[in-house]
Amino acid sequence: MSTELINVADIFGENVFNDTVMQERLPKKIYKNLKKTIEEGKELDLETADVIAHEMKEWAIEKGATHYTHWFLPLTGVTAEKHDSFISAPLPSGKVLMSFSGKELIKGEPDASSFPSGGLRATFEARGYTAWDCTSPAFVRQDAAGATLCIPTAFCSYTGEALDQKTPLLRSMEAINTQALRLLRLFGNTTSKKVTPSVGVEQEYFLVDAEKFMQRKDLIYTGRTLFGAMPPKGQELDDHYFGTIRQRIASFMRDVNIELWKVGVSAKTQHNEVAPAQHELAPIYAEANIAVDHNQIIMQTLKRVACQHGMKCLLHEKPFAGVNGSGKHDNWSITTDDGINMLEPGKTPHENTQFLLVLACILKAVYKHADLLRQSAADPGNDHRLGANEAPPAIISVFLGEQLEDVRQQLISTGTATHSLKGGKLETGVATLPDLSKDATDRNRTSPFAFTGNKFEFRMVGSRDSVANPNIVLNTIVAEAFADACDVLEKADDFELAVHDLIKEYMVESDKVVFNGNGYSDEWVAEAERRGLPNIKSMVESIPAITTDKAVALFERFSVFTKAELESRAEIEYEAYAKAVNIEARTMIDMASKQFIPAVMKYTKQLADTVIAVKEAGVDAEVQAEALTEVSVLLKETKEALATLKKVTEEAAEKEEGEVQATYYHSEVVPAMEALRVPVDKLEMIVDKEAWPMPSYGDLIFEV
Incomplete structure (x- = not known):
């Protein structure tokens, strides 16, 4: 374990082509042109790009880089990159020059035919383009390949x-910027020039020993355990949550932090999570676009550094049954370029009309587009979490807390709010401890969309998913609500009267989506149904929300998606679900056929031999015979369940691709997988551990 002293201030951002580096290395005119492009969206001319590219190349080479890559986020769920070296054609002397042009910086041309397109492109139509996103800084990544200049595109x-994912995210950011500025101007703000969604992403993950990981085909192929009986101890003692971080994990976390700090990711918080072997990392807030890129870097770094420490990082939403799965919390707010957080209620929120209008618009947006917000967190792995008493329910609702709920009720009942609840003091009852100031509002971990002081926390997102899609949806639905409000208020003769009427109207309209109670309770499920709120329990059921007339009108209005792009994404989602379940089903078939059934058959022979030997010794063999019978019955159940899974998996492959096939996988294959798991997990609890063909849950989550 390294004990080298680290000065964070010295290493932070050292591998980022950030504003400080650009100011130092770029001519003033070039720097000004680039800043204008970043801040105002001006087009970058080739002459300026050439100078930037040259300096970026020189800087990267000084960092040891030999290659550059356009680093992008295709619709595969992971990042993609093609590496090119800086060398140009050899000179007559046999030497080479290192070159990198503005054209190469601005545009790349990866083959688009093998990436998901949902029918937008035929396989033989291969051309696609990557375009430099200059709002997200380039960085040098150092790994086993050496050093590579990564250009976000x-x-x-x-x-x-x-x-x-990046293109529609940038479009949605432009939409909310335009509409938020309209709203600010109505309140007399003439100084703010730009409004940006600000995002902080909490990332949960599991760590397991790499040697044990490699002994489990399910982890290798699918990222989660498809079989596994619970050990005697799980998370019921709550002793792992915020517990002392073990030395092996602490060493890993240290190296992760160093790697992230070097590339400008402000990793701040780390701790043990609820489940054994589960942990969390959270950075400081950043602009949505950069936060999305940083979260991808975080996930890649967690996986890479884990391998260096003899471990594997599991980012699947549900790697183990019986203990909590992993998600990521998308903390979202809206801030101006001059430091105003539009979700800051102030000390007297009942008097803060601008905040109340922003809040009313967000409530309206979430109520109107709950199906889209739910879909933005849809993922095959998330189907195992949402609504399972460990993550938010699959029903979208908003938690406001006591203070804002009190203000909201005043507005609904009378049209005006005259007071706000105060926080007060929390008396510790210990003379040597100070009394603490208490917030006016508690938190609610069961709410999928909770107000937490000066931001909303969207808690549904899956741990391995990009947070781009949730933020695309949030930005766009709120932009629509702002636009609708501005359309009314800009025409009003009496602004003060109109804005108070509108706040009340939106609060009343969205009343059904506000819920401050226990989102895990059965009573809430029944109450939500009574209110008419959608309860979308699976990814397959959520996908149609993308292509409704309502969704198409929303995204086309703000030029975030075209109808064709939405339809393509729906097809990609159906295909992704079907492929994920198909891989899991085939893995279960492989494991049951080649590992579990042979191992149990071998064990039954040992039991049978034992029964015979005990009887021949003239002793009662009833206990041994009962064990043999129990194992044989479960083995038969396993064989029958395996046959059923094989049958439905083969049938699924013959179905029409798209919604029909995905629905069949969900309704037929998934239950057959669950049915196969039951007898196998029971057998694990009976069969001699030495005879069991792979590490158990206890081996994986308690021995790392």
Whole structure:
């Protein structure tokens, strides 16, 4: 374990081509042009790009880089990159020059045919483009390949459709910027020039020993355990949560932090999570676009550094049954370029009309587009978490807390709010401890969309998913609500009267989506149904929300998605679900056929031999015979369940691709997988551990 002293201030951002580096290395005119592009969206001319590219290359080479890559987020759920070296054609002397042009910086041309396109592109239509996103700084990544200059880029098809997550995210950020500025101008703000969604992403993950990981085909192929009986101890004692971090894990976390700090990711918080072997990392807030890129870097770094420490990082939403799965909390707010947080209620929120309008608009947006927000967190792995008493329910609701709920009720009942609840003091009852100031509002971990002081926390997102899609949806639905409000208020003769009427109207309209109670309770499920709130329990059921007339009108209004792009994404989602379940089903078939059944058959022979030997010794063999019978019955159940899973998996492959096939996987294959797991997990509790063909849950989550 390294004990080298680290000065965070010295290493932070040292591998980032950030504003400080650009100011130092770029001519003033070039720097000004680039800043204008970043801040005002001006187009970057090739002459300026050439100078930037040259300096970026020189800087990267000084960092040891030999290659550069356009780093992008296709619709595969992971990042993509193609590496090119800086060398140009050899000179007559046999030497080479290191070159990197503005054209190479601005545009790349990866083959688009093998990335998901949902029918936007035919397989033989291969051309696609990556375009430099200069709002997200380039960085040098140092790993086993050496040093590589990574240039964050958008990815689109030859015909201009977005084939990635970044392009629509940037479009949604422009939409909310435009509409938020309209709203601010109505309240007399003439100084703010830009409004940006600010995002902080909490990342949960599991760590397991690499040697044990490699002994489990389910972890290798799917990222989660498809079989496994619970050990005698799980998370019921709550002793792992915020517990002392073990030395092996602490060493890993230290190296992760150093790697992240070097590339400008402000990793701040780390701790043990609820489940054994589960942990969390959280950075400081950043602009949505940068936060999305940083979260991808975080996930890659966790996996890479884990391998260096003889471990594997599991980012699947539900790697182990019986203990909590992993998610990520998307903390979202809206801030101006001059430091105003539009979700800051102030000390007297009942008097803060601008905040109340922003809040009312967000409530309206979430109520109107609950299905889209739910879909933005849909993932095959998340189906195992949402609504399972460990993550928010699959029903979208908003938690406001006592203070804002009191203000909201005043507005609904009378049209005006005259007071706000105060926080007060928390008396510790210990003379040597100070009394603490207490917030006016508690927190609610069961709410999927909770107000937490000056931001909303969207808690549904899956641990391995990009947070781009949730933020695309949040930005766009709120932009729509702002636009609708501004359309009314800009025409009003009496602004003060109109704005108070509108706040009340939106509060009343969205009343059903506000819920401050226990989201895990059965009573809430029944109450939500009574209110008419959607309870979308699976990814497959959520996908149609993307292509409704309502969704198409929303996204086309703000030029975030075209109808064709939405339809393509729906197809990609169905295909992704079907492929994920198919891989899991085939893995279960493989494991049951080649590992569990042979191992249990071998064990039954040992039991049978034992029964015979005991009887021949003239002793009662009833206990041994009962064990043999029990194992044989479960083995038969396993064989029958395996046959059923094989049958439905084969049938699923013959179904029409898209919604039909995905629905069949969900309704037929998933239950058959669950049915196969039951007898196998029971057998694990009976069969001699030495005879069991792979590490148990206890081996995985308590021995790392």
